[in-house]
Amino acid sequence: MTTLSLGENIPTRFAESTFRANPYPVYTVLRRCAPVMQMEAAFGGHPWLVTRYEDVVSALKDPRFSSDPRDMGLQNRRMNAWWMPRVFGILQNSMITNNDPAHQRLRSLVHLAFTPKRIEQISGRVEQITHELLDQAGRKNRIDLIRDFALPLPLTVISDMMGVPQAERAGFNRAVAPFLESLAGSPLKILAQYPNANRLMSFFERMIALRRAEPQDDLLTALVQAEQAGDRLSEDELLSMIFLLLLAGHETTVNLIGNGTLALLEYPEQFQRLHDDPDLIERAIEELLRYANPVEHGNPRFLTEDVTLHGVTLPKHSHVLLMIASANRDETVFEHADRLDLARQPNRHLSFGLGAHYCLGAPLARLEGKIAIQALVQRFPNLKLTIPAGQVPWRTAIAVRGVKALPVQMN
Numbered sequence: 001m002t003t004l005s006l007g008e009n010i011p012t013r014f015a016e017s018t019f020r021a022n023p024y025p026v027y028t029v030l031r032r033c034a035p036v037m038q039m040e041a042a043f044g045g046h047p048w049l050v051t052r053y054e055d056v057v058s059a060l061k062d063p064r065f066s067s068d069p070r071d072m073g074l075q076n077r078r079m080n081a082w083w084m085p086r087v088f089g090i091l092q093n094s095m096i097t098n099n100d101p102a103h104q105r106l107r108s109l110v111h112l113a114f115t116p117k118r119i120e121q122i123s124g125r126v127e128q129i130t131h132e133l134l135d136q137a138g139r140k141n142r143i144d145l146i147r148d149f150a151l152p153l154p155l156t157v158i159s160d161m162m163g164v165p166q167a168e169r170a171g172f173n174r175a176v177a178p179f180l181e182s183l184a185g186s187p188l189k190i191l192a193q194y195p196n197a198n199r200l201m202s203f204f205e206r207m208i209a210l211r212r213a214e215p216q217d218d219l220l221t222a223l224v225q226a227e228q229a230g231d232r233l234s235e236d237e238l239l240s241m242i243f244l245l246l247l248a249g250h251e252t253t254v255n256l257i258g259n260g261t262l263a264l265l266e267y268p269e270q271f272q273r274l275h276d277d278p279d280l281i282e283r284a285i286e287e288l289l290r291y292a293n294p295v296e297h298g299n300p301r302f303l304t305e306d307v308t309l310h311g312v313t314l315p316k317h318s319h320v321l322l323m324i325a326s327a328n329r330d331e332t333v334f335e336h337a338d339r340l341d342l343a344r345q346p347n348r349h350l351s352f353g354l355g356a357h358y359c360l361g362a363p364l365a366r367l368e369g370k371i372a373i374q375a376l377v378q379r380f381p382n383l384k385l386t387i388p389a390g391q392v393p394w395r396t397a398i399a400v401r402g403v404k405a406l407p408v409q410m411n
Contacts, residue, residue: 020394020401023296024338027051027326036309047300047319053330053350055309056298056322060354065301065320067357068099072302072317087197094240096299096357103356109233110241110360113222119363122161126368129156130375138379138410142386145406149376150257154250154368162242163211163218168203175199176246204242208235219245245361252351252365255294255402256285257372262403263292264377266389267340274342274377281374284342285366288373290349291340293325294365296401298353324350325401380410 019026030037030051037049050056059065069092095106133153137143155173164172179196211221223238233241264271274284301320306313314320328349329337352359359365376383385392386407393404 036312051323051326053327053333056327109226112226150254154253161219252294253368256369258403259292260288286347287344289351290328296325297321
């Protein structure tokens with residue numbers, strides 16, 4: 001369990017259900033009284049929390065806040081030890097855990113494959129999957145929106161993009177869903193998924209070999225063939241990128257749909273506003289990304305030297321969490337920050353990060369969220385929760401922010 005305490009005023013536990021359901025009052029106090037604060041974390045360590053918008057923005061662009069855990073010092077060398085399973089080394093050494101120039105090299109190669117044009121080309125398929133899932137939901141009338149809609153939509157889309165054969169989809173989905181869930185959880189949850197991770201790695205190795213021998217018009221083939229000045233992704237880099245795209249193309253979308261729908265149901269006048277004015281959807285998605293916060297904090301950062309913020313010195317090798325969910329509710333940047341306003345403009349939220357490590361999956365998440373939420377609101381104007389909003393269960397992981405289940409009645 002992770003404990004945070006500010007004197008005697010706001011004792012809380014980050015994994016407690018009451019805090020997960022509504023962490024924003026705590027963040028408000030932290031921004032005002034302790035914008036830089038150290039906490040005790042489960043499984044050891046004392047990460048620092050940065051909660052103000054201006055500080056999060058500054059840190060996201062500051063090279064002293066490294067994305068590479070190896071900059072934490074000797075304690076992270078175990079990730080590269082001889083006894084560490086290969087799959088964990090591959091996951092650890094991804095694009096998001098590298099700094100420039102290694103990060104820029106990988107990102108440039110991936111951009112040759114994961115292009116805006118490729119994402120835009122799948123919009124018709126996203127609409128088809130969305131309406132097929134909503135057809136099934138409408139026939140049931142009462143569903144869990146997460147299990148029956150928010151989860152299968154992005155998983156089906158990324159499976160299509162990567163060219164996973166139809167005959168292998170069921171087994172692939174059974175392995176991917178719990179693996180992705182574990183990445184947002186504790187180290188023990190991640191370790192428990194080791195057999196699944198190994199199965200997925202073997203599957204991807206087989207797929208990579210097949211695409212090299214028989215290229216297809218899919219994302220996996222594009223990654224295999226991506227080349228710049230004679231440089232290509234190695235086998236381990238390909239595997240790492242596939243795992244990363246699974247996460248980037250899945251996690252944010254699930255939480256955007258789930259959290260966003262809950263927010264709309266808690267603000268029925270905003271739900272009606274979007275229903276009456278479908279052209280509002282672009283701004284609505286940006287506001288749901290800000291207000292409903294699919295991500296709690298960005299990729300962990302590690303200090304390459306001492307850094308002083310607001311009179312507090314964070315020592316070299318410190319582990320820092322940039323609290324995006326707090327920054328997105330900073331009242332000094334967003335007027336009426338705790339109010340959902342689908343027409344909000346400007347809206348400089350940080351839900352996809354900022355700078356060199358801006359989320360690779362942002363265009364895909366925006367596309368899927370836009371199509372899914374628009375269709376849901378237009379097709380089911382009488383959508384409502386079947387339990388009080390305060391009883392909706394939230395996931396306990398603090399890296400991402402998402403409802404575990406969302407029981408609704410469609411008509």
